[in-house]
Amino acid sequence: MQKARILSLATAVPAHVINQRDAAHFAAQAFSGRYPDFDKIAGVFMTSGIRQRHAVQPIDWYLQPLGWPERSAAYLAGACALFVDAAQRALDQAGMTAGEIDTVVTVSSTGVATPSIEARVAGEIGFRPGIERVPVFGLGCAGGVSGLSIAARLAQSRPGSNVLLVVVETCTLSFRMDQLTKANIVATALFGDGAAALVLRAEEGGLAEVETAAQHCWPDTLDIMGWSVDREGLGVIFDRSIPPFAETEFGPAAIEMLASNGLSLAEIDRFVCHPGGAKVVVALERALGLPQGLLADERAVLAEHGNMSAPTVFFVLERALRTGLPTRTLLTAMGPGFSASTATLLAAA
Numbered sequence: 001m002q003k004a005r006i007l008s009l010a011t012a013v014p015a016h017v018i019n020q021r022d023a024a025h026f027a028a029q030a031f032s033g034r035y036p037d038f039d040k041i042a043g044v045f046m047t048s049g050i051r052q053r054h055a056v057q058p059i060d061w062y063l064q065p066l067g068w069p070e071r072s073a074a075y076l077a078g079a080c081a082l083f084v085d086a087a088q089r090a091l092d093q094a095g096m097t098a099g100e101i102d103t104v105v106t107v108s109s110t111g112v113a114t115p116s117i118e119a120r121v122a123g124e125i126g127f128r129p130g131i132e133r134v135p136v137f138g139l140g141c142a143g144g145v146s147g148l149s150i151a152a153r154l155a156q157s158r159p160g161s162n163v164l165l166v167v168v169e170t171c172t173l174s175f176r177m178d179q180l181t182k183a184n185i186v187a188t189a190l191f192g193d194g195a196a197a198l199v200l201r202a203e204e205g206g207l208a209e210v211e212t213a214a215q216h217c218w219p220d221t222l223d224i225m226g227w228s229v230d231r232e233g234l235g236v237i238f239d240r241s242i243p244p245f246a247e248t249e250f251g252p253a254a255i256e257m258l259a260s261n262g263l264s265l266a267e268i269d270r271f272v273c274h275p276g277g278a279k280v281v282v283a284l285e286r287a288l289g290l291p292q293g294l295l296a297d298e299r300a301v302l303a304e305h306g307n308m309s310a311p312t313v314f315f316v317l318e319r320a321l322r323t324g325l326p327t328r329t330l331l332t333a334m335g336p337g338f339s340a341s342t343a344t345l346l347a348a349a
Contacts, residue, residue: 001161001202001206002156002159002203003054003152003154003156003161003202003204003209003210003211004151004153004199004200004201004202004208004209005200005201005202005203005204005205005206005207005208005209005210005211005348006198006199006200006207006208006209006345007028007093007094007198007199007201007205007206007207007320008090008091008094008197008198008199008207009091009093009196009197009199009201009207009314009317010086010087010090010091010092010196010197010198010318011082011086011089011184011194011195011196011197011284011314011315011318011329012082012085012086012089012195012196012197012292012310013054013192013193013194013305014078014081014082014193014194014294015052015054015057016054016055016056016057016058016059017052017053017055018052018053018054018055018172018192019049019051019052020045020046020051020052020053020189021045021238022059023045023053023059023188023189024042024045024046024189026059026062026063026075027042027185028042028190029064030177030188030331031064031180031185032171033178033183033260033336034180034204036119037063037123037182037218038185038263039056039184040065040073041182042185044094044189044278045189046188047278047304048189048190048277048278048302048303049059049277049278049281049299049303050132050190050192050276050278050302050303050306050307051304051310052303052304052306053172053191053192053193053305053306053307054079054171054192054193054305055060055079055172055192055193056074056075056078056079056081056170056173056193057074057076057172057173058179059203061074061341062172062177063177064175064234064338065231065252066154066177066233067231067233068216068231068232068249069081069156069232069322071111071173071233072111072112073312074170075110075111075112075113075170075173076111076113076117076120078170078173078193079108079111079113079123079168079169079170079195079202080117080120080310081149082168082194082195083117083118083121083125083166083195083197084121084124084125084171084339085169085195086166086168086195086196086197086311087121087164087166088125089148089197090197090198090199090269091164091197091199091217093147093199094199095151096162096199097126098126098127098128098164099126099127099128100162101128101131101162101164101199102131102158102161102162103131103132103133103151103154103155103161103162103163103164104115104118104127104130104131104156104163104164105133105134105135105136105147105150105151105163106118106133106134106135106136106152106162106163106166106167106168107136107139107143107144107146107165107166107167107168107310108135108136108137108143108167108168108170108172108310109137109138109140109143109169109171109227109280109309109310110169110234110309111170111173111234112137115170116135117166117222117277117329118133118135118153118166119133121278128166130160130222133212134138134150134154135150136150136245138336139310139336139339140225140309140310140335140336141225141276141307141309141310141312141334141335141336141340142215142272142274142310142333142334142335142336142337142339142340142341143169143309143310143333143334143335144167144311144312144313144314145168145213145312145313145331145333145341145342145343146330146335146341147167147310147333147341148165148198148210148212148213148331148335149215149338149343150165151163151164151165151198151200152200152210152213152343153213155200155201155202156317156320159202159203160202160203161199161201161202162198162199162200162349163199163200163201164197164198164199165197165198165199165200166195166196166197167196167197167310167311167314168194168195168196169193169194169195169308169309169310169323170193170205171187171191171192171193171285171308171309172191172192172193172338173193173233173234174187174191174227174233174234174236175191176332178236178246179233179235182238183222183237183238183239184217184235184238185236186236186238187236187311189208190277190281190306190307191200191306191307191308191309192300192301192305192306192307192308193308193321194305194311194312194315195311196307196311196315196318197315197341198314201223202281205220205348206320206348207325207327207344207348208318208329208346208347208348209346209348210343210344210345211261211328211343211344211346212258212261212263212344213341213342213343213344214257214258214260214261214341215257215339215340215341215342216253216256216257216340216341217243217337217338218249218253218337218338218339221337221338222263222337222338223237223239223241224237224239224245224335224336225237225238225242225308225336225338226336227336232253239252239303241278242276242277242280242283242334243277243280243282243283244283245338246280246283246284246287246288246334247283247284249287249336250283250287250288250332250340251287251288251289253306253334254287254288254330254340254342256343257340257342258264258330258333258342263344265289267286267328268328268329268330268344269326269327269328269329270320270325270326270328270329270330271284271288271290271295271330271332272297272298272313272316272317272320272329272330272331272332273295273298273313273316273331273333274298274312274316274332274333274334275295275298275299275301275302275307275312276307276334277302277307278299278302281295281298281299281302284298284332293315297316297320298316300319301315301316301319301347310333310335312333313331313332313333317329317331325345325347327343327346328346328347328349329343329345329347330343330344330345331343331344333346
């Protein structure tokens, strides 16, 4: 059976730019007088590896009293705009119109939308009434790679069909002035907003072939990462330090996921990883036995955009495609569960 291939990949970010020094000032203004340990944590703004991020709202908006209604309205407006921007760019690259898409997979975990995002923008972008919609929620940072595996299987199972994958996250909407916690302050230092879109089809050519996919979930790790939910909105959960967990646990899991598809680490020519933060990038290099500094594209994306959750790995892949993929590339991301997702890509012939 013909494997699914990526025909195009495009990214998009909102217009508002948050400089990291401004973010540090914003956090000090919001927390220093109310959280005694703020000075001990504040250094994360300068050690995160981030210079700037993009947000769906200007920075002053986050200092207002905000609850579910305000955050939800911002999510719907921001996510819909990013969806259309990224999707249209991907469609243009593939030489298609939205009316030619048979299935759309929408990945987003930073807001709740019913009807889902792709339904809300269907008329604007031009989806036909018979399009199959597959909204995916709750995978967090791993959602991009997991979404790719879903989209690839759908394309492969229906040869000749066109599948559009759109991954959109508005992480900054989780910034909470009411939560005086280390996790919340770290989130204000890391999170940015963005989207990525890919068109897939089971045919020859394209940018790369989606060769394999796999997932791994560690038992008894629900507390590592996720959302808390209350009347004010979504609140970030970082109950354990992720970098040391990644350094000790991700390598064996990656080996296991590759082995499930008959592959080994030695057969991987390049790694494209979700850069959750500067320390996470270092941990991944150690976990995979890579020379320190090898994940340069990951660091560059982190510096320019911060951690945008699920779409971030595609910003890294976009950079890698510009310079040319080697024979086999491994995409990786970790997310709530606690889990990891991988996919291998073969360079287009």
